[in-house]
Amino acid sequence: xxxxxxxxxxxKKGEPVLSGLNLELRKGKIYGLLGLNGxxxxxxxxxxxxMLFPASGSxxxxxxxxxxxxxxxxxxxxxxxEQFDLPKVTGQKYIELxxxxxxxxxxxxxxxxxxxxxxxxxxxxxxxxFGQRKKFFIAFAIATQTKLLIFDEPTNGLDIPSKSQFRRxxxxxxxxxxxxxxxxxxxxxVGSMIEHILVLKDGSLIFNQPLxxxxxxxxxxxxxxxxxxxYIYGEETLGGINAVVASNKEDIGEYDIELLFNSIxxxxxxxxxxFEEN
Amino acid sequence: xxxKTINQFSTARVLQLTKRYVELKKRMLLIGxxxxxxxxxxxxxxxxxxxxxxxxxxxxxxxxGLLIFYYxxxxxxxxxxxELNKESLASQFYTLPVKTSEKLLSAxxxxxxxxxxxxxxxxxxxxxxxGMNSADIFTTQRLSDLMIYTILQxxxxxxxxxxxxxxxxxxxxxxxxxxxxSTLMILGLKSxxxxxxxxxxxxxxxxxxxxxxxxxxxxxxxLLISAFFIWFTYLRLKNRQIA
Numbered sequence: 432x433x434x435x436x437x438x439x440x441x442x443k444k445g446e447p448v449l450s451g452l453n454l455e456l457r458k459g460k461i462y463g464l465l466g467l468n469g470x471x472x473x474x475x476x477x478x479x480x481x482m483l484f485p486a487s488g489s490x491x492x493x494x495x496x497x498x499x500x501x502x503x504x505x506x507x508x509x510x511x512x513e514q515f516d517l518p519k520v521t522g523q524k525y526i527e528l529x530x531x532x533x534x535x536x537x538x539x540x541x542x543x544x545x546x547x548x549x550x551x552x553x554x555x556x557x558x559x560x561f562g563q564r565k566k567f568f569i570a571f572a573i574a575t576q577t578k579l580l581i582f583d584e585p586t587n588g589l590d591i592p593s594k595s596q597f598r599r600x601x602x603x604x605x606x607x608x609x610x611x612x613x614x615x616x617x618x619x620x621v622g623s624m625i626e627h628i629l630v631l632k633d634g635s636l637i638f639n640q641p642l643x644x645x646x647x648x649x650x651x652x653x654x655x656x657x658x659x660x661x662y663i664y665g666e667e668t669l670g671g672i673n674a675v676v677a678s679n680k681e682d683i684g685e686y687d688i689e690l691l692f693n694s695i696x697x698x699x700x701x702x703x704x705x706f707e708e709n
Numbered sequence: 710x711x712x713k714t715i716n717q718f719s720t721a722r723v724l725q726l727t728k729r730y731v732e733l734k735k736r737m738l739l740i741g742x743x744x745x746x747x748x749x750x751x752x753x754x755x756x757x758x759x760x761x762x763x764x765x766x767x768x769x770x771x772x773x774g775l776l777i778f779y780y781x782x783x784x785x786x787x788x789x790x791x792e793l794n795k796e797s798l799a800s801q802f803y804t805l806p807v808k809t810s811e812k813l814l815s816a817x818x819x820x821x822x823x824x825x826x827x828x829x830x831x832x833x834x835x836x837x838x839x840g841m842n843s844a845d846i847f848t849t850q851r852l853s854d855l856m857i858y859t860i861l862q863x864x865x866x867x868x869x870x871x872x873x874x875x876x877x878x879x880x881x882x883x884x885x886x887x888x889x890x891s892t893l894m895i896l897g898l899k900s901x902x903x904x905x906x907x908x909x910x911x912x913x914x915x916x917x918x919x920x921x922x923x924x925x926x927x928x929x930x931x932l933l934i935s936a937f938f939i940w941f942t943y944l945r946l947k948n949r950q951i952a
Binding site for chain 2: 477480481482483484500501502503505506508509510512514515516517518519520524528529531532533
């Protein structure tokens with residue numbers, strides 16, 4: 432559905448922010464794009480959304496390059512940026528003004544999500560708090576029914592109950608015909624929703640694996656401080672070490688996604704090696 | 710609807726986008742019109758009080774009214790793509806599922822066609838109120854002014870996309886610098902080659918002074934120059950990026 436081919440991007444004459452990136456995103460999956468600050472996550476999302484143009488390579492959605500910003504390509508995606516503002520109109524007016532551009536817009540879904548988020552659409556959007564505005568925009572994004580939904584740091588600015596509501600709403604979506612790409616450095620906030628992990632570091636995709644495969648290849652174990660058991664990466668905690676260890680059995684349990692992320696960042700080669708071996 | 714149909718030019722989208730522009734700029738448009746009308750009314754009171762001759766006072770009021778109307782129009786055109794200059798709003802505008810040509814056409818419909826029609830109607834009604842003869846309104850000079858206004862509107866629309874901040878002032882200064890440079894160049898050439906004097910009589914300077922001798926060529930010139938700037942606006946809008 433989304434095909435990123437040999438994508439390289441640089442701001443003006445600077446060093447490339449993204450270099451030679453290849454990626455395929457498919458329908459029916461929720462992807463987590465993880466990375467440290469400055470890894471190039473937002474730049475990648477802006478390239479996918481057609482707001483930045485690659486220096487070389489391409490981003491293709493359903494056969495159309497997004498840099499052309501054709502109505503069909505733009506109808507296939509919706510992006511909720513980390514920082515955004517909404518026009519000085521009521522929520523209802525915003526919907527009325529934009530609904531025409533999204534032929535599959537689901538009004539009932541919009542109503543339901545706004546109800547769950549407790550956002551009043553009759554109020555003027557600038558009068559709402561940032562968190563409320565974000566919830567309104569997330570609801571609108573979901574209701575557009577676009578094939579690709581992009582969220583950049585979706586939980587930033589949301590209070591704790593709203594983060595849970597967001598997770599619940601995303602998890603309850605019928606994703607068979609949609610692909611959701613969530614970019615974040617706050618991995619704990621969205622860890623439970625993600626089905627496929629992408630890790631970006633210094634403009635390169637250093638990890639790209641579905642959660643099932645990760646479960647087959649890696650396990651998280653708590654081991655004793657003085658244990659001689661081998662592990663790929665570990666973090667000291669009270670009473671032992673939380674460690675990422677190689678595994679050859681299927682173990683779909685709760686994942687400490689933050690630990691997994693840290694292990695990928697710190698031990699990239701060792702982690703990827705686990706996926707190369709049979 | 711298949712891909713080809715969606716990607717074709719759509720009048721429905723143009724109209725919806727026009728509605729969107731008007732709705733998002735409603736407050737600005739209303740305040741703008743209120744300011745223009747207040748200014749013209751204040752000016753009228755002042756002129757009628759100090760200029761006893763009816764004919765001169767009417768012409769003075771109408772001329773100043775037109776001048777305010779023109780500049781307000783340029784200011785409006787300069788703001789048509791201000792969403793692009795605000796990073797927090799830009800993503801919604803960039804990713805709106807409409808063609809670049811539809812975005813541009815809708816902007817022109819609001820800032821040039823719509824504004825000019827409403828503005829001219831307001832000015833016409835106003836001229837009737839102050840008792841001006843219609844023969845003094847619809848003159849060749851007005852038509853020539855309107856042509857210059859049309860070209861400048863196209864330049865200000867281009868400035869709205871080209872500059873990333875202070876679009877109105879940046880375009881105004883650019884136009885001023887261009888005119889100044891053209892004038893100096895023409896004057897310089899005239900002083901070096903005195904024989905060129907006549908051939909320049911239909912050049913930039915005479916055009917700006919409204920001295921268009923041939924209506925047909927004037928209209929053609931206006932259309933060509935406007936189309937030139939609109940085309941560059943289109944290219945700039947199509948290739949503009951968020952950073």
